[in-house]
Amino acid sequence: MMTVSEIKKIDDKNKRQAGVNALKSEELGPSDIQGLIELLADPYWPVRESASKKLIAVGSKVSSCLVNAISDPSEDIRFWSSQILATIADADAIDLLIKSFASYEENEINMYSARALIKVGSQAAPGLIKALGSPDDLIRLYSLHCLGELKCCEAVNEIQSLLAGDPNFAIRKNAAIALGKIGRPSSVNSLIAAISDKSWYVRVAATEALGKFKFLGDGGPLAEQGPETSSSGEDLRSKITSSIMASLSDTEARVRETGARVLSGFGGEHIQQQLIKMITGASSEGEKIVAVKCIDDSCSQEALPALFEMLGGKTSFELKKEILKALGRITDPSSKQRLLNAIFDENPEIAVTAVGALFHVRTDHACGALPSLLEDAREEIRCAAVAALGKNDYFDMRHYLYLALEDGSYLVRRQALVSLHSLLGDEVISEVISLIGDTEEFVSSEAISIAAKIKSPDFIPALARAVENGSNRIAYMAFQALGAIGPNAEYAVLKSLDSPNRDICYWAVNALEKTASRNCILPLLEAVKKHSGQQEIVERAIDVLMQFDFDIDVKLFIDVLKNLKSSHSKAIELLGKSAKPGIAVEILPYLNSAEKETRFQAAVALGRLKNSGDEVIGALVEALKDRYWPVRKAAAESLAALGENASQRLKKELERSGANADIVYWALRALADKAEKSSVEVFKKYIDSRSADIKKIIIKGLGRIGDDESVGLLLPFMQSPDDELRFHTVKSLKGCSNSMILNPLVKMMDDGYENVRSFAAIALGNFKCQQAIDALKGALNDKSHWVVKYAKESLSRLLK
Secondary structure, three states, rough: OOOHHHHHOOOOOOHHHHHHHOHHEEEOOOOHHHHHHHHOOOOOHHHHHHHHHHHHHOOOOHHHHHHHHHOOOOOHHHHHHHHHHHHHHOOOHHHHHHHHHHHHOHHHHHHHHHHHHHHHHHHHHHHHHHOOOOOOHHHHHHHHHHHHHHOOOHHHHHHHHHHHOOOHHHHHHHHHHHHHHHHOOOHHHHHHHHHOOOHHHHHHHHHHHHHHOOOOOOHHHHHHHHHHHHHHHHHHHHHHHHHHHHHOOOOHHHHHHHHHHHHHHHHHHOHHHHHHHHHHHOOOOOOOOOHHOOHHHHHHHHHHHHHHHHOOOOOHHHHHHHHHHHHOOOOOOHHHHHHHHHHOOOHHHHHHHHHHHOOOOHHHHHHHHHHHHOOOOOOHHHHHHHHOOHHHHHHHHHHHHHHOOOOOOOHHHHHHHHHHHHHHHHHHHHHHHHHOOOHHHHHHHHHHHHHHHHHOOHHHHHHHHHHHHHHHHHHHHHHHOOOOOHHHHHHHHHHHHHOOOOOHHHHHHHHHHOOOOOHHHHHHHHHHHHOOOOOOHHHHHHHHHOOOOOOOOOHHHHHHHOOOOOHHHHHHHHHHHHHHHHHHHHHHHHOOOOOOHHHHHHHHHHHHOOEEEEHHHHHHHHHHOOOOOOHHHHHHHHHHHHHHHHHHHHHHHHHHHOHHHHHHHHHHHHHHHHHHHHHHHHHHHOOOOOHHHHHHHHHHHHHHHOOOOHEEEEEEEOOOOHHHHHHHHHHHHHHHOOHHHHHHHHHHHHOOOOOHHHHHHHHHOOOHHHHHHHHHHHHHHHOOOOHHHHHHHHHHHHHH
C-alpha cells in the first residue's frame, strides 16, 4: 500500500484516486492525515471526495487536525473540511466551525461553515446560542443565520436581545430575519418594535419577518405551535397588520414597498383598500408598481377605476405592463374588455403583455377571443396566444395548438410545439418527428431539443434525415439527440462515419461515446483509416475504442501514430494494449517527445509490451532522467516489470561511479519493487547514502525480501535516532516473521514515536509466541488509540 506522500506525487488522476481509496484508515498516522487534508485541494474532484471520506473514517480524532484547514486559503480545503466536521459533528467539530466565522469576511467563504452547521442540525444549537454572546461581529452574524435556518426556538430570547440592543445594524437585521424563520409568536412584539429601528435595513427585515406570521389566528401552520397562538392569534394578527400598514408611511421607499408586498400576502378587503390608496396617492413609481403587483380580485370594484385611470394617463411603460397583469387577475368583464382593447396597442410589448394577461384566468372573454387572435396579422400576437395555451387550464383547447403547427410563421410553429410538449409531455412524438424536418432551422432545432429530452427510439429515422439534409448546426444537434437516445441509435450514427463531411464524421464519433457497443469497433477502425490525417477525428475515435478490448491492428495504429502531428499519447496507450513486443521499437522515439503526456504513455506502454531487449531497456534507463517525474516513475515501473535483463542493466547503472542521481533513485525504486534477493548487494552500496529518500527505498526493498541478510541490514535502522527511519523500517517489516526482529519489535513497543509503536504492534501479530502476546497486552494501556487498536487486532489473530 502506498503512503499518502507517494499518492500525492502520482500524475494520473485515476491512480491518485485509487491510491486514496486503498488506504486503510486505521493505519493512518498524523503525517498521513495532514497529507489527506492537502489532497482536499486536488484538481480532480473525485480525489478530493475520496480524501474526505477517508478522513471521516478516521473519526473524531481528525477534528484537531482540521483547526487550520477550516480557515485555509484554499477554497476547496475549506469546503471539504467543513463537510468533514459536519459529518463528525462532535463538540470539537462544532466549536471549530463556529470559530471559523471569524477567519474571513467574505460571505461565500463563511457560508461553507454555516451550511455545515445547519447540516449538523439541532446538535449544533447549544454552541450557536452561546456564540451569540461572542464579541466578534462575524461569529454573531453567522450564528444568527444558522439558528434561523435551524428554526431553533430555544434561541428566541437571545435573538430578541440582539434585535433590541446590538450596536451593529447587520446583526439586528439578521436577528429579525432569524426570528421570522423561527416563527414563534412570542417574538412578534420585538419585531413590531424593530419597525421603528433607526436603520432602514432593519426596518425592511422586520417587516418581512412579520409577514411570516400571516397565518396567526386562522388555523394555519403557526397555529400548531401551541396555546399561545390560539388564544391571542387574532389580536396579534391585527397588531401586525396595523404595524405594517404604518410602515407604508415610512420615509424610506424600500420600507414602504416591502410593507405593501407583505400586506398583500395577508389578503382581505381591508389590505386591498390600503394598496388602492397607495395607487391613487402621491406614492413613488416603485411603490405604485409594488402595490399594483399585489392587487387581486377581492376589491375589484374599488381597484378597477384606479387601474383604468392610470392606464389611460401618462404612465410609465413598466407600470402600464403591471396594470395589464393586474387586470388579468381580476375576473370582472370590464377588465377583460380593457385587455382586449390593449391588444391593439401600437407598442408590441404592451399588446403581447395584454394577451398573456387575458389568458391568466380562464374566462369566456379569453376563450371567445382565441380564434381571432390566432388569425391576427401580427405574428407576435399569434405567438403570445399559443404560449398562453401551454397552461393546463386550456388542455381541452389543444386543437388550436395543432392548427398553429401549420402557421406560416416559424415563431408560431415553434411556440405551438413548446406548448404542446408542456401539455402532453412524451405524447407529442409524432408532432416532434414532423417538425424535425421543418424548413426553418429555428423550428427544427427546437423539435430536436425536445426529442433529446424524450429520448424515444421513434425519433431515430427523423434525426438521421436531419443529419443528411440539415445544416451543420442541425446535424450537430441531431447527433446530440442520438447520443441521448443511447445504444438504440448506434446504427444510425455508424452510417455517418462514411460521410465525406469531416464535421459530420467527428460528431458521429462523439455520439458513439454514448451509444457504442462492440459493433462500432470495425466501422471506427475504417473511419480511422479513411481520416488518418484528421487529428481530431482520430483522437476521438481512439477515445471510443479504448472502451473495448479487441485485436489491435498494430500496423494501422503505428501508421496513425506517425501521421499525427501532436497528441500522440492516446495512440500509444492503445498500442500498449496490443501485447505485441515487436512494436516497442516503434514507440521508443516518443520517449523524447516534447509533450510530457506522450513521454509518460510511451514509458507505460513499453512496460506493458514486455519487450526486454537491450534497446528498449536502455531507452527506459535514459527516461529515468526525464524532467517530468511521472515519466521517471513510469519508466522505473516498466523496468521493474521487464524481468532479469532489466534488473541486470539497473544494477550495472547503479554500480557505476558517479551515477546520475535520478537514475540512482528510480533504479533503486524499481529494484525495491521487484524485491529480488540478487539486489541486496546493490542495496548495500547505497544503504549509507546521505539521502533519506534513498535509505527509505532500500529499507522498503530489504523488508520485502525479508531473509536473514536483509533483516540483518535493517536491524541498525530499528535503533536509529531518526524517527522517520525507524518508522519506515518497522513499516517495511509489518508482514515479516523472521525471528531476528522479535526482540527489537518488543523494544519498539516503548518507542516515543506513535507511528513506530503502531507498526510494531502490527508486526508482532506475525509471531505466535508468549513474548509477542505479553508485549501486545502491555500495549493495551498505550496513550495512543492507534497503538491500542493495532495491538487488539494482532492479539485477536494470535489468540484464535
